Amino acid sequence: MTRDEEILNLIELLLTAEIYNQNTNLNVNDLTPVAREVYGIHSMDGERAPIVVAESALQRVLGIPDAHLRLDKHPLTLYEEFGHRLRITSLPAGLTWFLKNGGKPLIEKNPALAWYAHEQDPSIGISYEKVREMNPRFEDSRVYLDRRISRMLAEDDKLRSGLDLIIISAPEEVEQTIDDIICSPDQLSRIVKLKVALEHLEFLKSRRVYDIGKLLFIGPPGTGKTSLAFALARVLHMPILEVRLSMVTSQYLGETSKNIDRIFDVARLLSPCILFIDEFDFLAKSRVGDDHGAMKRAVNALLKNIDRISLIRNKVLLIGATNHPQLLDEAAWRRFDEVIPFDLPDIQTRELILRRLLIESNTEVDIPNIAKNTDGFSGADLKMLVREAILSALTDGRSEISTEDVKKGESLIKTRDEHRARNWI
Known part of the structure; x- marks a missing residue:
């Protein structure tokens, strides 16, 4: 990063902080991820506290030591030695300087700046709505997810055993995007239907339409079942809870039913979320024959929990995936309102x-x-x-x-x- 780029990035953060502090109509989703980290925003709860730009945070996040020395000749910045904080002294003049010195591309990625720039001069031609739409949501971040998990454990530490059986990813951590996947027209139509359902939850509740959001992905290995499940986390802005049933089965089979109950409890408490159960055939297989009694109880616990979970009531999208659909019995099939095939590509x-x-x-x-x-x-x-x-x-x-x-x-x-x-x- 050149010195000029460092100064632009520093001024961007100072402008953003001042705009945010002066305009209560803006919220955390008007801040870029880097800005949130610099300002130390870890929650959307409580009163909207003023944000500051501390020199230590600039060094930690941007790798710029002694930021006040970089800006010592800048006429619009002020360094407060007590607290080692920096701030901008004039928003209108600061915006003018920022635009003259090549800051427009940064404004086009910063909702707070885009809002202020449009308010000051609409002819600049930057759409606040578009910039905000493209900005990663705070609710999609790992920071936000970790805060929710901590709060959940503080209320019930017994859920920790359920968390130990789940791999949880925030939407921002998911690498797969829907654009990376070649979806069939049928698969794309299901995605659209899910988005519509989430936008009209109250309407569907009022009509008692609940049988939406329990999907079974079937098909050979490598055909995109897991990739699509993870891509949906980004499309729907939901964390994804990945469960492999082979991991859930304890060497003491009597614990398996409890493990399954706790996994579904975690999903309900972290909703809205996606609960993705891979290797679904591992437990929900045909129950014909002399299966161990504890395993039968585990299968029953799984089916019971599937009955009780709902996208409409609980905001939990359930996705089961299997390479061996022929192993599932009728009781398992009935739990899913949609079966989505993944075929080998033609x-x-x-x-x-x-x-x-x-x-x-x-x-x-x-x-x-x-x-x-x-x-x-x-x-x-x-x-x-x-x-x-x-x-x-x-x-x-x-x-x-x-x-x-x-x-x-x-x-x-x-x-x-x-x-x-x-x-x-």
Whole structure:
């Protein structure tokens, strides 16, 4: 970062703090994630306290030591030695200076600044609504999620055992986006329906329409079931609670039912959220035969909890995923209001996936031909193929991917599948 860039970033934070403090109509979602961290905002609860820009926070977050020395010749800043704080002395003059010195791109990513700039001069041409919409929400942050978890444990420490069985991700931590996934028209329509339901919860409650939001994803490994579940966390602005039923089953089977109850309790308390149960067939399998009594109780506990959870009542979206739908009995199937299939991609879909995976790569390979030669490959297989092709090129000291690199990737997948099919007994 150049010195000029450092000064712009510092002035942005000083302007934002002053705008926020003077205008109570703005809230935490009008602050950028970096600004929240500098100002030490960890909650949306309680009174709206004034925010300050401390030099220690600037060094910790931005890596700029002695920020007041960077701004010692700036006519619009003031350094308070008591408390080691910085502030801007004039908002209108500060905005004028900021715009003249190349700050417009930063305003276009900062809702508080965008709001103030539009109020001062609409001709600047920056839409506050658009900037705010693009700004990451505080409710999507890990900081906000951790605060909610801490509060939940303070009220009931017994839930800690349930948390130990769940991997929780805030929306901001999820790498997958809906744009990264090639969804079928049917899958996209289900997503739209979920968004509409969440926007009209009270209407649906008044009509007693509750059978929405329990989805079962079925299909072979690598077809995008987990990726779509995680992408929905970002689309719906909900944390995702990932559960693998094989982890829930205690070596003492008698504890499994309690574990399942606690997981659903956590989901209700952290709502709105997504509860994603992978390996759903592990417990909710056919209950025909001489299964252990404790395992039967565990299956019953799972089905009972599914009955009691609701997107409309509890704001919990339940997603089960399985590679083996044939193992689920009728009682398990009935719990889901929608079953969404994930099939192996056809040739057109494989071509779309490959184009997306190679969009930033330097290559002139024949993508339609690759799609033709990869019949039976899953989306995960294609991703691995492209990864291997990139590594092959880099190993040879090249950045451009060749047809030979792609063939090495194809060979890797096919050899792996041959090994998987071997019988070592």
